[in-house]
Amino acid sequence: MRRLTTVSTWTLIRWEYHRLLNHIRRAFRQPAFLIVQIISFAIVGLVLFLLWFMIFILPEEMRAPLYWLFVDSGLLGPNSILLVYAIISLIAVQQIFKALLGCPLAEEVEPADIDMILTAPLKAHSIFFAKYTRSIPRRLLFFVYAIIAFLPVMAFFSLAYEVPLAFFAIAIFVMFLLGEVGALATHSLYCIRKSATKPRFFSRLFRLTFYLCLFFSTLIILSPVVPVGGLGWPLPVFALAYVLVALCSNGQMAPYSPFALNVILVFLIILYPVCLYVARHVTNAAGPELFEDVITTTQRRGPAVGILSRIGLSFQGASSPFRTLIMKDIITGLRKPGKAFYWAGIAVNYIIVVILVLLSPVIQLVLPLPEDTYAFAPTLYSLLLILITPLLAITAADPFRGEHGSLYLIRLARITPIKVAIGKFLMFLVTPVLIAIPFAFYFAVILGNLGLILVALAILPHAVILSTAMGISLGSRYPYATQTQTQIPVSLMITYPVLSWIVIAPVAILLLGFFQGGIALMLVASLFISGYSVGQTLILLGLAARAYMHME
Amino acid sequence: MCSTVKEPTEDSPAIETFQLSKLYPHRVLAVNRLNLKIGRGVVHALVGPNGAGKTTTMQMLVGLSRPIRGSIFICGYDMLRESWEARQHIGFLPDSPSAYESLRVEEFLRFVASLYQIPEDVYEERRSRFVELFEIGSYTNKYMGALSRGMLQRSLLCGLLIRKPTVLVMDEPHYSLDPEGGYVLKQLFRDLAKEGHTILLSTHILSVAEEVSQEFTIISRGVKVAEGTVKDLRSHIEGGVTLEDYYISILRGREKADDS
Numbered sequence: 001m002r003r004l005t006t007v008s009t010w011t012l013i014r015w016e017y018h019r020l021l022n023h024i025r026r027a028f029r030q031p032a033f034l035i036v037q038i039i040s041f042a043i044v045g046l047v048l049f050l051l052w053f054m055i056f057i058l059p060e061e062m063r064a065p066l067y068w069l070f071v072d073s074g075l076l077g078p079n080s081i082l083l084v085y086a087i088i089s090l091i092a093v094q095q096i097f098k099a100l101l102g103c104p105l106a107e108e109v110e111p112a113d114i115d116m117i118l119t120a121p122l123k124a125h126s127i128f129f130a131k132y133t134r135s136i137p138r139r140l141l142f143f144v145y146a147i148i149a150f151l152p153v154m155a156f157f158s159l160a161y162e163v164p165l166a167f168f169a170i171a172i173f174v175m176f177l178l179g180e181v182g183a184l185a186t187h188s189l190y191c192i193r194k195s196a197t198k199p200r201f202f203s204r205l206f207r208l209t210f211y212l213c214l215f216f217s218t219l220i221i222l223s224p225v226v227p228v229g230g231l232g233w234p235l236p237v238f239a240l241a242y243v244l245v246a247l248c249s250n251g252q253m254a255p256y257s258p259f260a261l262n263v264i265l266v267f268l269i270i271l272y273p274v275c276l277y278v279a280r281h282v283t284n285a286a287g288p289e290l291f292e293d294v295i296t297t298t299q300r301r302g303p304a305v306g307i308l309s310r311i312g313l314s315f316q317g318a319s320s321p322f323r324t325l326i327m328k329d330i331i332t333g334l335r336k337p338g339k340a341f342y343w344a345g346i347a348v349n350y351i352i353v354v355i356l357v358l359l360s361p362v363i364q365l366v367l368p369l370p371e372d373t374y375a376f377a378p379t380l381y382s383l384l385l386i387l388i389t390p391l392l393a394i395t396a397a398d399p400f401r402g403e404h405g406s407l408y409l410i411r412l413a414r415i416t417p418i419k420v421a422i423g424k425f426l427m428f429l430v431t432p433v434l435i436a437i438p439f440a441f442y443f444a445v446i447l448g449n450l451g452l453i454l455v456a457l458a459i460l461p462h463a464v465i466l467s468t469a470m471g472i473s474l475g476s477r478y479p480y481a482t483q484t485q486t487q488i489p490v491s492l493m494i495t496y497p498v499l500s501w502i503v504i505a506p507v508a509i510l511l512l513g514f515f516q517g518g519i520a521l522m523l524v525a526s527l528f529i530s531g532y533s534v535g536q537t538l539i540l541l542g543l544a545a546r547a548y549m550h551m552e
Numbered sequence: 553m554c555s556t557v558k559e560p561t562e563d564s565p566a567i568e569t570f571q572l573s574k575l576y577p578h579r580v581l582a583v584n585r586l587n588l589k590i591g592r593g594v595v596h597a598l599v600g601p602n603g604a605g606k607t608t609t610m611q612m613l614v615g616l617s618r619p620i621r622g623s624i625f626i627c628g629y630d631m632l633r634e635s636w637e638a639r640q641h642i643g644f645l646p647d648s649p650s651a652y653e654s655l656r657v658e659e660f661l662r663f664v665a666s667l668y669q670i671p672e673d674v675y676e677e678r679r680s681r682f683v684e685l686f687e688i689g690s691y692t693n694k695y696m697g698a699l700s701r702g703m704l705q706r707s708l709l710c711g712l713l714i715r716k717p718t719v720l721v722m723d724e725p726h727y728s729l730d731p732e733g734g735y736v737l738k739q740l741f742r743d744l745a746k747e748g749h750t751i752l753l754s755t756h757i758l759s760v761a762e763e764v765s766q767e768f769t770i771i772s773r774g775v776k777v778a779e780g781t782v783k784d785l786r787s788h789i790e791g792g793v794t795l796e797d798y799y800i801s802i803l804r805g806r807e808k809a810d811d812s
Contacts, residue, residue: 020654112649121637
């Protein structure tokens with residue numbers, strides 16, 4: 001007999017972090033990465049600065065219209081809270097769908113894990129906790145971004161309504177814990193689903209239970225109050241929204257709200273270790289094969305399973321090389337890892353928009369909005385536009401990801417570079433446009449005026465189109481610049497900031513509140529921006545084509 | 553964490569499978585009732601055409617994939633019931649190896665040592681031996697993501713051998729190696745076999761199987777069609793019939809039997 005030693009969970013966690021830090025270190029050595037980060041922060045910083053300047057610094061006589069725009073219009077009122085509430089609900093529902101369709105740890109596992117970790121004598125829970133712990137910094141970073149973004153709003157509340165900052169600290173902590181509990185719960189559901197699929201009877205029973213849970217969870221999330229024993233008990237997400245709505249509407253907390261928040265906090269603090277224990281138990285029950293399943297599924301079909309494979313798409317070819325390229329891009333784009341989840345998310349977005357539109361008369365009845373709130377729309381759109389632009393540009397900035405073979409095929413087929421650029425542009429455009437449209441509907445419906453949908457649709461896609469073209473024009477330079485090492489800093493350092501500001505500045509100036517706008521002005525602005533964005537898009541695609549011409 | 557396990561008995565075969573079967577979705581039977589018995593200290597080649605089920609068999613042997621039927625024993629441990637113990641004795645090199653791109657080669661080797669709790673002095677001794685053998689000394693400070701395919705293969709082999717598992721399962725180990733690397737590997741196989749290690753390698757290159765291994769199993773469409781020693785194999789070759797001719801005739805005979 002001998003003692004058999006195995007690696008501890010902590011050792012695995014240490015190595016996960018070691019790799020993460022190496023990854024960050026490598027990324028920071030890339031000038032392109034640094035520049036993108038700096039510009040993204042600069043843009044967010046600019047927005048925060050403008051908000052701060054307009055709310056706190058501008059003299060009263062100059063501030064009046066802007067102050068009205070930001071405060072009386074509802075930007076800091078119930079509307080924005082309802083908006084936040086809608087978005088949180090949406091995310092919650094999407095999380096449930098993710099649990100149903102996808103692999104919760106898909107973003108944390110790597111193909112190398114199969115060869116290295118899964119063949120090692122490890123307990124399944126060690127692998128899970130290593131991966132889960134590694135994912136925490138990513139979520140924390142997201143929270144830091146959120147806190148920074150809401151800082152001016154929190155400062156405004158603190159000053160205007162004398163709300164202690166501790167309240168916000170608790171609220172943020174509650175939100176973070178909610179996310180953690182959600183992450184553990186989705187993983188546990190996945191484990192149960194995987195470990196229960198073997199015997200047929202239990203598989204069916206489990207699926208039935210799972211779908212029932214899904215149905216009731218969705219109902220609970222979409223219904224603001226659960227009546228128990230004659231009392232309304234708001235669920236965590238709604239309790240937060242209620243607290244903030246009460247704060248915004250009359251400057252005081254609702255009678256139950258501080259109690260509700262504290263109860264939620266205590267509840268989550270108790271629930272979190274329970275969820276940890278359950279996750280550990282069900283992970284071990286599912287066994288290490290679970291991760292092989294996650295990895296192979298992610299590699300083969302993306303984090304969402306079985307949705308797109310059921311869509312009867314097949315590659316037929318087309319009458320011209322360009323159309324063949326577009327067809328190929330559509331087919332492979334749809335089959336790429338992660339895309340199925342996007343499409344499921346978009347589908348959920350559209351379903352919720354339909355529900356919101358149907359409910360809009362009720363919303364207006366319950367929460368009648370002053371007509372002044374219309375002015376709130378362009379501000380919010382422009383904020384979104386400014387925040388969304390660099391993010392979308394980054395998303396589109398690698399047109400050849402996983403498609404290194406395409407370049408040779410394109411060259412052999414003699415497709416002109418401009419057609420390659422347009423093809424890639426169209427491919428990248430589809431998803432963000434589909435996401436942008438429901439957002440436009442949200443704003444319009446939540447503001448209680450469906451007429452704003454037209455305005456929203458006129459304005460919002462500009463950000464999407466421009467940022468996608470920007471991403472393509474920059475991304476097309478990567479392979480070229482990588483070959484001639486010195487080109488990276490020169491081309492990207494000059495082009496990215498210049499293009500970013502050229503794209504964003506006029507839109508920001510026009511819409512961010514320097515001009516107080518009614519609907520008429522917004523429409524004029526959108527017409528102006530249409531010409532502007534078409535011109536910019538053509539220039540950017542031309543730049544991309546030029547880069548393709550020089551590629552080897 | 554520690555637990556007590558029984559030592560594997562020396563007389564138990566290195567690898568033994570009974571009626572091993574694997575069914576993929578859409579009713580694709582990748583492996584069908586495969587029986588293998590591979591002793592200690594031999595190099596055994598699993599030979600077969602593309603899609604024969606070699607990789608699936610190897611993945612089941614190392615515990616990456618669960619069979620729908622059958623059992624697997626590694627050094628006497630049941631891979632399905634005593635997977636934790638069985639994994640201690642087995643090492644795997646996949647056909648298209650992935651690497652942790654954000655780890656340097658040196659860090660990767662340390663990672664393996666840490667994962668399998670190899671004592672520091674043993675690690676240092678093995679590290680210097682295999683790093684020198686595979687000539688990756690000048691690459692140890694490079695990120696694995698920046699290595700060429702051949703160098704990556706050498707580094708992964710080095711990581712595998714640092715563990716010195718009793719049973720080494722290697723899927724197409726020669727695939728990315730240059731002639732010199734291939735030569736080193738062949739020599740190493742012989743040395744390891746002499747030290748008592750068992751090597752199961754898959755290949756569809758007959759000359760590699762013939763040159764390196766003492767035993768072979770030919771599989772086609774998930775079914776074993778021939779097995780024996782290389783000497784047995786050679787005994788079938790007479791009068792201008794090459795090893796390749798013999799192999800092809802076995803496979804075609806099997807395919808005809810399946811089709812009829």
